[in-house]
Amino acid sequence: MKYEVDHRGYYGQFGGAYIPEMLYPNVEELRNNYLNIITDESFQKAFHQLLKDYVGRPTPLFFANRLSEKYKAKIYLKREDLCHTGAHKVNNTIGQILLAQRLGKKKIIAETGAGQHGVATATVCALMGMECVVYMGQVDMERQRPNVERMRILGAKVVPATSGNMTLKDATNEAMRHWINNPSDTHYIIGSVVGPHPYPDMVARFQSVISDEMRKQLTETIGNPFPDYVFACVGGGSNAAGAFYHYLDSEHVNLVGVEAAGKGVSSGESAATTALGKPGVLHGSKTLLMQTEDGQVVEPYSISAGLDYPGIGPIHAHLFDTGRVKFVSATDDEAMNAGIELSRLEGIIPAIESAHAVAVLNQFEFDPDDVVVINLSGRGDKDLETYIRWGKY
Amino acid sequence: MKNRITTLFDSKKKDILSVFYTAGFPKLEDTVSIASHLERAGADIIEIGIPFSDPVADGPTIQASNKVALDNGMTVKKLLAQVKEIRKTVKLPIILMGYLNPVMQYGVEKFVEDAAAAGVDGLILPDMPVYEFEELYKDVFRKHNMCNTFLISPTTSDDRIRRIDGMTEGFIYAVSASSTTGAKKDFSEEQVSYFQKLSALKLKNPILIGFGISDQATFSKASSYGAGAIVGSAFITRLSSSKDLSADISTFVKSLKGK
Numbered sequence: 001m002k003y004e005v006d007h008r009g010y011y012g013q014f015g016g017a018y019i020p021e022m023l024y025p026n027v028e029e030l031r032n033n034y035l036n037i038i039t040d041e042s043f044q045k046a047f048h049q050l051l052k053d054y055v056g057r058p059t060p061l062f063f064a065n066r067l068s069e070k071y072k073a074k075i076y077l078k079r080e081d082l083c084h085t086g087a088h089k090v091n092n093t094i095g096q097i098l099l100a101q102r103l104g105k106k107k108i109i110a111e112t113g114a115g116q117h118g119v120a121t122a123t124v125c126a127l128m129g130m131e132c133v134v135y136m137g138q139v140d141m142e143r144q145r146p147n148v149e150r151m152r153i154l155g156a157k158v159v160p161a162t163s164g165n166m167t168l169k170d171a172t173n174e175a176m177r178h179w180i181n182n183p184s185d186t187h188y189i190i191g192s193v194v195g196p197h198p199y200p201d202m203v204a205r206f207q208s209v210i211s212d213e214m215r216k217q218l219t220e221t222i223g224n225p226f227p228d229y230v231f232a233c234v235g236g237g238s239n240a241a242g243a244f245y246h247y248l249d250s251e252h253v254n255l256v257g258v259e260a261a262g263k264g265v266s267s268g269e270s271a272a273t274t275a276l277g278k279p280g281v282l283h284g285s286k287t288l289l290m291q292t293e294d295g296q297v298v299e300p301y302s303i304s305a306g307l308d309y310p311g312i313g314p315i316h317a318h319l320f321d322t323g324r325v326k327f328v329s330a331t332d333d334e335a336m337n338a339g340i341e342l343s344r345l346e347g348i349i350p351a352i353e354s355a356h357a358v359a360v361l362n363q364f365e366f367d368p369d370d371v372v373v374i375n376l377s378g379r380g381d382k383d384l385e386t387y388i389r390w391g392k393y
Numbered sequence: 394m395k396n397r398i399t400t401l402f403d404s405k406k407k408d409i410l411s412v413f414y415t416a417g418f419p420k421l422e423d424t425v426s427i428a429s430h431l432e433r434a435g436a437d438i439i440e441i442g443i444p445f446s447d448p449v450a451d452g453p454t455i456q457a458s459n460k461v462a463l464d465n466g467m468t469v470k471k472l473l474a475q476v477k478e479i480r481k482t483v484k485l486p487i488i489l490m491g492y493l494n495p496v497m498q499y500g501v502e503k504f505v506e507d508a509a510a511a512g513v514d515g516l517i518l519p520d521m522p523v524y525e526f527e528e529l530y531k532d533v534f535r536k537h538n539m540c541n542t543f544l545i546s547p548t549t550s551d552d553r554i555r556r557i558d559g560m561t562e563g564f565i566y567a568v569s570a571s572s573t574t575g576a577k578k579d580f581s582e583e584q585v586s587y588f589q590k591l592s593a594l595k596l597k598n599p600i601l602i603g604f605g606i607s608d609q610a611t612f613s614k615a616s617s618y619g620a621g622a623i624v625g626s627a628f629i630t631r632l633s634s635s636k637d638l639s640a641d642i643s644t645f646v647k648s649l650k651g652k
Contacts, residue, residue: 008524018493020450020519021544022571024553163456169447176449183548184573281494281520282447294468295495296446 003248003315003324009197011318014288017196018281022180026188027284029103031198037102038095038205045369050094051209054127055084057091059210061217061373066345067358068090073366076227077376078214080239081350087378088210088239089120093189094195095206097124107131107186111175113168113235114306114353115147116378117191122156132156135174137167147382151287165299168235168309172283192236193313196284200241200313207242214373215246222371227256229364232375233356234327235271235307238318239377244325254326256364258318258356260302261329271300273312274320274327288317303332303386304352306378332360339380340393352386353379396513397486398540398563401437402599402620409621410612410649411438411601412628413490415458416475417467419632420446424472425633428487434646436485440517440623443472443491450519454626455521458633469499473511480512488542488585490517500534515540515563521523527560534562542566547587550571551594567591567619576607576627580614582608588618609651624649 009015009031013140037043051057056083059079068075080088093110100108108125110132112118125132134151138160141148151158161365164170172194179188193200193207215225229249232240247253262270270276273288280289281298290298290310300310312320319325330338339355342348350358354377366372380387387393401409412431416424426437444462448455476487489508491637496504496518516539525540526534534541540563545554548571558565569584570577580588591600602615603623615622628645635641 016522016525018520018522021549022546022568022573023449024546025548025550163460166447173447173449177452177573180450181572278498281492281497283449284520289494291494291498293498294470295498296463297494 001249003319005197005201007203011315012321013279014286014314014317015197015200016286017284018199018286019196019284020180022183023176026179026183027196033103034099034198034202037099038202043098043102047095051091053077054109055090057093057209058213058217059083061214061221064346065264067342070345071361071366072368072371073372074370076350077346077374078210078243080375081348081354081378081379082096085116085120085123086381087116087120087351088207088242089117089191090123090207091209091242092191092203092238093117093120095123096187096189097128100189101128103183103187104188107133107182108189109133109135109175109178109186110191111135111168111171111188112191113171113308114304115144115151115382116142116187116306118156118158119150119154121189121191122151122154125156126154134158134179135161135171135178137161137165137171139166140168140171143386144305144382167305169297176283192238193241193315194236194283194285200285200315203238204241204245204315207238208245210239210242210375211244211246214243218371226250226253227373228370229256229372230375231258231360231372233254233258233307233353233377234312235260235309235353236311236314237313239375241313241315243375248324255324257325257327258360259327259329260304260307260335260356261331262301262303263330264331268300271302271307271309272329274309275329277311285313285314287314288320298347302349303328303393304335304356305354306351307356328360328363330356334359336390336392339387348376350376352379352383354378396538396540396563397489398438401486402564405437406620408616408650409437409601410646411440411621412436413440413442413623413625414628414632414645415442415444415455415462416472417462417465418458418629419461421465421467421508423479423638424475424599426638427642428483430642431646432483432485432641435650436646437621438486438488439483440488440490441472443469443489443495445492446493448492450573452573452626454629455574458629469495469504473507476508476511476513486514487512488515488517489513493518493520505530505533505537505539509537509539513539515542517542517566521543523557523560532558544568546571547584554594554596559596561598562618564599564601565596566623567600567602569602569615572604574604574626576630577605577611578607579611580605588615592618609649612649615650
């Protein structure tokens with residue numbers, strides 16, 4: 001595969017493992033073992049069994065009739081919002097907790113932004129009877145209260161990150177510090193295709209079940225596995241990595257990543273990393289990063305906590321660099337309007353993250369026969385309060 | 394000119410005290426005066442931290458000092474100008490320590506060159522991969538007579554320690570525990586046996602032990618297994634509450650050395 005990670009963990013110039021020595025043995029242990037473990041037949045069997053019986057996979061590929069009429073194309077929604085726990089995040093946490101068990105780890109830590117990854121981690125920890133600590137920015141804890149309580153009900157300890165903007169970036173810092181301080185018995189379940197190698201590759205592989213199913217489902221419905229377009233929102237980029245994965249080498253499939261423009265790309269309150277970022281190093285990998293000229297990481301902004309991150313996964317930095325994926329962005333307003341629109345046209349209230357992917361359809365001129373798949377990464381239950389505050393419905 | 398770090402280790406084998414503080418903390422211009430106070434007080438090495446927005450390897454004390462320094466307007470350029478200022482009077486070896494990203498944005502090669510010109514003797518960039526140093530930057534460090542120091546920790550394998558030893562000029566920074574930075578009360582038996590193992594490895598480079606050094610007891614214990622020790626968080630805590638930097642730094646250094 002042309003866009004696969006190389007043996008040192010790089011996608012082109014991006015990726016690698018930029019970590020202090022205290023993390024080196026942990027990351028090295030993973031690097032040396034992850035491929036053997038996850039390609040093992042018994043692992044794959046356990047993984048897919050849980051995806052089927054516990055997560056509810058395959059998730060439907062739904063033909064969105066009224067949305068298709070409006071945008072003059074054949075639009076399908078990949079219903080990751082129907083996964084157990086309400087988003088695609090659980091695909092990865094199932095994979096990683098099985099991996100952690102095989103590595104003999106006893107405790108799990110995670111970071112979370114919107115709380116979806118935190119809930120998905122707390123869920124699999126409950127399932128497997130493992131101790132779980134989730135770091136979450138204090139600001140995010142306030143704006144995603146229901147998810148905090150869900151994690152607590154599931155038995156996880158939620159620790160507020162109180163540095164910086166108190167959002168996802170800061171929660172990730174705290175989780176990494178925890179891992180440095182607890183090196184031997186703890187596995188860190190990173191929730192996106194970020195972090196030092198092998199995390200981006202590992203998470204992309206677990207999420208690749210999304211495009212694997214898309215291929216099969218499209219073959220059944222339209223007779224071939226290839227859509228003309230795949231749309232996915234990108235914060236760190238795990239749902240996009242999963243939705244793009246099996247199409248990366250099929251260059252005739254247009255892949256579109258949608259970033260959060262916040263109050264506008266040039267407003268100073270945005271999370272549109274490909275538009276605003278430069279190559280830099282954060283959380284263990286070299287990637288595109290929103291930063292000052294002096295190399296200080298800029299605090300991002302988006303109405304959606306799950307996209308509120310100053311970087312993107314190194315795989316996406318490379319896909320942007322090579323032009324394989326087209327990156328566009330949607331503002332807060334556009335995303336909220338799209339969320340309401342999808343609710344009214346299809347009876348599906350999307351997560352505000354996923355609404356970003358719907359929001360950019362009017363930026364494209366489709367042929368009526370174009371097959372367009374939108375990866376609907378999560379459901380909007382957790383965002384009810386934001387919708388209510390928005391009010392325009 | 395001979396590098397001041399290697400010169401120091403050639404002449405002094407024991408009880409070397411390296412003191413770490415964050416540039417631009419507590420006040421932007423304090424970087425300069427703290428260095429001269431440290432020299433007068435009897436420190437052996439001055440280690441200045443380049444502040445970063447996301448210091449993942451640091452505990453709360455150094456994190457907070459990074460934030461204050463950045464809020465004060467500290468930048469890499471300002472730091473290099475301050476080092477020039479320090480060099481007008483201070484003769485001690487100066488090391489800059491920081492996360493890779495600010496250095497990368499400055500340009501690693503240009504940074505090494507400009508830091509050397511300003512009077513810096515060594516760099517510690519804990520999140521720069523060993524292979525990246527070896528393949529991309531070793532020559533530029535050598536050209537500018539710049540020492541490089543890597544960290545090792547209790548979980549670093551012996552093979553890797555030897556590889557790092559082979560690439561290092563100056564000294565090796567042995568982190569005393571698998572932890573983020575921060576002052577601790579004492580060393581555990583486990584840590585002591587790690588120190589003993591290190592000294593038994595008979596590396597070509599001297600070892601300074603850091604993380605968890607806070608007082609005379611921890612300093613002298615660490616020094617007994619290596620060439621000396623590095624103190625950071627405890628010093629920064631002292632700086633934060635200081636009303637008289639000169640007097641407090643003098644007292645602090647003397648209390649560590651026990652004389």
